[in-house]
Amino acid sequence: MALWGGLGQAATVAQLVGADIGGLITMIMQAAMTAQQNKKECEQLARRVFTIAELLQHLQDPDVLRRPEIQRPLTGLEDTLREAHELVLSCQDKSAVYRLVMTGRQAEKFRDVQSRIDSYLLLFPVISHMDITRRLERIYKILVPKDTLGPSMPAFSVPPNPSPPSQVATQFVWRETHGVKEFTFMELATATNNFSLDRKIGEGAFAKVYKGRLPDGREVAIKRTLETSGIGIIDIMRELSILRSISHQHIVRVFGSCVKEKRQLLPPFRKKQEETLLVLEYMENGSLHRHLHGPRSSSPVMTSWKTRIEILLGVSRAIEYMQSYGERPGFGVVMLEVLTGKKPYFSKEEREEMEKTEECVEEEEREEREQEGKNTEEDKEESEREEEKKTTEECHPYWQKWDSFGRQHLASIALPLIEAGKLWKVLDRRPAAEPTPRQLEAAELVAQTAAHCLQLRGEERPPISVVVANLEKALELARCDG
Numbered sequence: 001m002a003l004w005g006g007l008g009q010a011a012t013v014a015q016l017v018g019a020d021i022g023g024l025i026t027m028i029m030q031a032a033m034t035a036q037q038n039k040k041e042c043e044q045l046a047r048r049v050f051t052i053a054e055l056l057q058h059l060q061d062p063d064v065l066r067r068p069e070i071q072r073p074l075t076g077l078e079d080t081l082r083e084a085h086e087l088v089l090s091c092q093d094k095s096a097v098y099r100l101v102m103t104g105r106q107a108e109k110f111r112d113v114q115s116r117i118d119s120y121l122l123l124f125p126v127i128s129h130m131d132i133t134r135r136l137e138r139i140y141k142i143l144v145p146k147d148t149l150g151p152s153m154p155a156f157s158v159p160p161n162p163s164p165p166s167q168v169a170t171q172f173v174w175r176e177t178h179g180v181k182e183f184t185f186m187e188l189a190t191a192t193n194n195f196s197l198d199r200k201i202g203e204g205a206f207a208k209v210y211k212g213r214l215p216d217g218r219e220v221a222i223k224r225t226l227e228t229s230g231i232g233i234i235d236i237m238r239e240l241s242i243l244r245s246i247s248h249q250h251i252v253r254v255f256g257s258c259v260k261e262k263r264q265l266l267p268p269f270r271k272k273q274e275e276t277l278l279v280l281e282y283m284e285n286g287s288l289h290r291h292l293h294g295p296r297s298s299s300p301v302m303t304s305w306k307t308r309i310e311i312l313l314g315v316s317r318a319i320e321y322m323q324s325y326g327e328r329p330g331f332g333v334v335m336l337e338v339l340t341g342k343k344p345y346f347s348k349e350e351r352e353e354m355e356k357t358e359e360c361v362e363e364e365e366r367e368e369r370e371q372e373g374k375n376t377e378e379d380k381e382e383s384e385r386e387e388e389k390k391t392t393e394e395c396h397p398y399w400q401k402w403d404s405f406g407r408q409h410l411a412s413i414a415l416p417l418i419e420a421g422k423l424w425k426v427l428d429r430r431p432a433a434e435p436t437p438r439q440l441e442a443a444e445l446v447a448q449t450a451a452h453c454l455q456l457r458g459e460e461r462p463p464i465s466v467v468v469a470n471l472e473k474a475l476e477l478a479r480c481d482g
């Protein structure tokens, strides 16, 4: 069916509007495919949410979604999608009794959720209008060089002496004061020895990153989109627009950008394409990922709880700062990554490998208990905890699923264990093979904070100020024992 053919597209929307909305749309569509009851209603619902995904995907400037006048009416979208997902999931039960009890109530729920989704769809003409305006603004900036505008004039047509100053004008003034430079492609090619392989320092989901040196001697990281069109450009524009409007000691600075226009010369493919590059402050120490999962075993990140919590605290302070700009990055997962030393996603093979290791450890522990002659009581406790774990897993339907790429999320493994009081089962032992009571208390505090941050419903997650306070407390504890 054509509807399901677009599932991959829906997933990519996650990158535009935050993992929750993109992921939820994908989950609704997947669940609708296997519904046993109300198939028609489930399909209609999936069709509607897919329309949202498609419309979002056509946005050229996702920043439009962050404008307060758009954000306000969109705030409930995530919760509505969650309800839609729960509703479609509830249609998986095929028993006749269930049908008898639920049919009337579900019809009402479908009507309610569908009408709410329709009301979000009504917003799209407005979003599209703003999107076009922003694109025109960009074109205008390219056509009319900044120098010809004079120092106090905005780059886009803003009414004279607006009161209060419009957002566009504020952005313009900001850029002048923070000096984000527009580089030519030639300058960046020279800085990176023509993007040579030996200058490549990393690669993310949508860009390759090169180390470069500017004529004034500054070392920089230059980010270049992997593809010359599509999602990469949107992502990089988004990153640029966020970074250029903020300044914080824990957030990488952006020095400049470059828009390179490409022409494909052979007809019938002749069309203009853009490539966007970012020039960033060079971070000598590399990524947290490399310190946690890379080969540099001498890194203090490997060996010290204090360093790990200091890093989390720095990130949480950066998020606290960014939230005042309306940004809300997904942080709970990073906390889990730092606690467990494991990557955020597991392939099936990695998961099986881990289970084997867990079984071995459990077997050893059982043998030890048998030798000590105290197995009966502890085995009973163990089975009670296993029971608790199962229940906890059921409480996290969002995290227990394999995603559409066949991966399992770290949260689906770590959260049930944390909530069952078994943090020790997933705690990284590299910083301390036998953690001290204070280190354990610190780790427990971080784990509980992470679990709160990963609550399904946004309103159940703690404010970032609470996260910062908890991490400060955890750092105090970890500092005591190095």
Ligand SMILES: Nc1ncnc2c1ncn2[C@@H]1O[C@H](COP(=O)(O)OP(=O)(O)OP(=O)(O)O)[C@@H](O)[C@H]1O
Pocket: 201, 202, 203, 204, 205, 206, 207, 208, 209, 221, 223, 252, 280, 281, 282, 283, 284, 286, 287, 289, 290
């Ligand atoms: N400013 C920088 N200084 C030094 N190295 C950097 C810098 N920015 C990125 N890198 C390196 O390049 C890699 C890729 O970075 P990029 O920002 O493209 O993706 P990411 O953040 O790792 O992942 P994703 O694309 O999924 O967000 C990083 O992991 C890091 O090793």
